[in-house]
Amino acid sequence: MAGNSQRRGAVRKAGSKKGATVGSGGNRRQGLEGRGPTPKATDRxxxxxxKRAAAAARRDAKRPAAATRTAGRGRSSARAVGDETVYGRNSVVEALRAHVPAKTLYVASNVEADDRVREILRLALNQGVPLIETTKVELDTLADRGIHQGVLLTVGEYTYADPADLIEAAADSGRPGLVVALDGVTDTRNLGAIIRSAGAFGAHGVVVPERRSAGVNAAAWKTSAGAAARVPVARATNLVRTLRDFQQAGFFVVGLAGDGGSLVGDLDVADGPVVLVAGAEGKGLSRLVRETCDVVAAIPIASAVESLNASVAASLALYEVARARS
Incomplete structure (x- = not known):
């Protein structure tokens, strides 16, 4: 036979079922065609x-029903990303009184129902806040082992005000503006204490820088004893520029520093709008912020070696302004 027909396997044997054919004749061409990209694992x-994705979707579908359970014992789900927790009876009742946009109220099943707990339950019911009765162990987990006193409230991520809002609020209040600005204060407990003092002395708000500064989180909520629900906190992209905006609006900017040339109690500016600027303990006011202040004042203390932290300094300065106005 001519050619390479004698090559082994080139031609079927005459006695085979399909007869003697050479090659496939294109019969298997479709089998060689591509089927497109391989589907994602979650699509198979x-x-x-x-299977894991489907199970997660089923769990998410069940959560809303569990969150609205107001009687019996419900399993507390993990809080969403960005949520903050407010725990402790004083903090929770203050937050509910101020109509903070709460998401869920967790109450221990064996909590002692004193006046504050009863008010918490009443306010949550009136405001339509979902209630979950849970165990102390789960509350300990949600509160990161903090002292929750049997109640815990989850709220969404804090919504900061704009510094211009504080100027407007002061103008609408009918009394001289009073604002506290913080320069480099990174301790959230200091921030919470300053918010609490600002609320006690009638300040219109607190200004914090957007970067390198403490923000309003659960620790600040706890330290403020709920005052963060009443005192707006504004974020400034640039603190120096924001202080100049306050000055243009008629505010007198007073920096607080141990080496100030005047004493806070001796300043005759309480009759007008005032911004009190407190720096971090140790570093104090930054150079640009200090240069922007209209005056740098000190708080008299017994020893020149000791210093006051930001929350104590701001509280004493707020007291001096409030005392002068009264």
């Missing part, structure tokens, strides 16, 4: 990743 029903 029998893949483990797809």
């Amino acid at each position: 029903p029998y893949h483990p990743a797809a």
Whole structure:
């Protein structure tokens, strides 16, 4: 036979079922065609990743029903990313009184129902806040082992005001503006204490820088004893520029520093709008902020070696302004 027909396997044997054919004749061409890109693992029903995704979707679908359970014992789910927790009876009742946009109220099943707990339950019911009765162990987990006193409230991420809002609020209040600005204060407990003092002495708000500064989180809520619900906190992209905006609005900017040339109690500026600027303990006011202040004042203390932290300094300065106005 001519050519290479004698090559082994080139031609079927004469006695084979399909007869003697050379090659496939294109019969298997479709089998060689591509089928497109491989689907993602989550799109393949029998893949483990797809099964895990389906199970997670079923759990998410059940959560709203569990969150609205107001009687009996419900399992507390993990809080969403960005949520903050407010715990402790004083903090929770103050937050509910101020109509903070709460998401869920957790109450221990064996909590002692004193006047504050009863008010918490009444306010949550009136405001339509979902209530979950849970165990002390789960509350300990949600509160990161903090002292929750049997109640815990989850709220969404804090919404900061704009510094211009504080100027407007002061103008609408009918009394001289009073604002506290913080320069480099990174301790959230200091921030919470300053918010609490600002509320006690009638300040219109607190200004914090957007970067390198403490923000309003659960620790600040706890330290403020709920005052963060009443005192707006504004974020400034640039603190120096914001202080100049306050000055243009008629505010007198007073920096607080141990080496100030005047004493806070001796300043005759309480009759007008005032911004009190407190720096971090140790570093104090930054150079640009200090240069922007209209005056740098000191708080008299017994020893020149000791210093006051930001929350104590701001509280004493607020007291001096309030005393002068009264």
